[in-house]
Amino acid sequence: MDAIKLRPHHLLCIRGFKGKGYSESFVENFREVMRRLEQNPAIEIVDGGDEICKACPHFKNEKCLKSENSEDKVRELDGMVISKLKLSIGMKMSYQEVSNLVEKIPKSELPEICGRCEWIEYCTK
Ligand code: SF4
Incomplete structure (x- = not known):
């Protein structure tokens, strides 16, 4: 299985994903990425647009x-x-390794990192 290419801040977004997003196709693609992640594939950290951005209407x-x-x-x-x-x-890294790293960031620190992201309330619950 090919590595799933993700930009760094999307490692936090995948932890907080609650089925919300910028368009139906964006959400469906995000769900597909999550389905692939459940099989614990390798994740490659990339610079700029990634497999989530590619379905975003803003990209x-x-x-x-x-x-x-x-x-x-x-x-x-x-x-x-x-x-x-x-x-x-x-x-x-494997998805499991990424998850272990991300879990070390307390949700209380997310506002400081993510600033005014419109989805922050879903990630901090
Ligand atoms: S293009 Fe869309 S998914 Fe990518 S960083 Fe911008 S808003 Fe997020």
């Missing part, structure tokens, strides 16, 4: 165009997660 020309400066903001968020979890781009 255009390989950039996050959700709002003004969103490309810069999501890259900043990716950088924070890289540093928090001591990751590097190109690194491969």
Whole structure:
């Protein structure tokens, strides 16, 4: 099975995913990624757009165009997660290893990392 390519901050999003998203096709693709993750495949940490972004209505020309400066903001968020979890781009880990790392971040720290993400309430419950 090919490694599932995920950008760093989506490692937090997959923990908090509650079936919400930017469009029906976005949610369906996210569910498909989650189904694949249940088989504990390798995850490859990538720079920029990933397998979740590819179905996002805000992903255009390989950039996050959700709002003004969103490309810069999501890259900043990716950088924070890289540093928090001591990751590097190109690194491969099993989903279980990723989950173990992410579980070490208390939900109370998420607002500091994720800022004003509109989905934060689902992740901090
Ligand atoms: S909002 Fe931006 S970072 Fe999030 S999935 Fe869409 S394109 Fe990717």
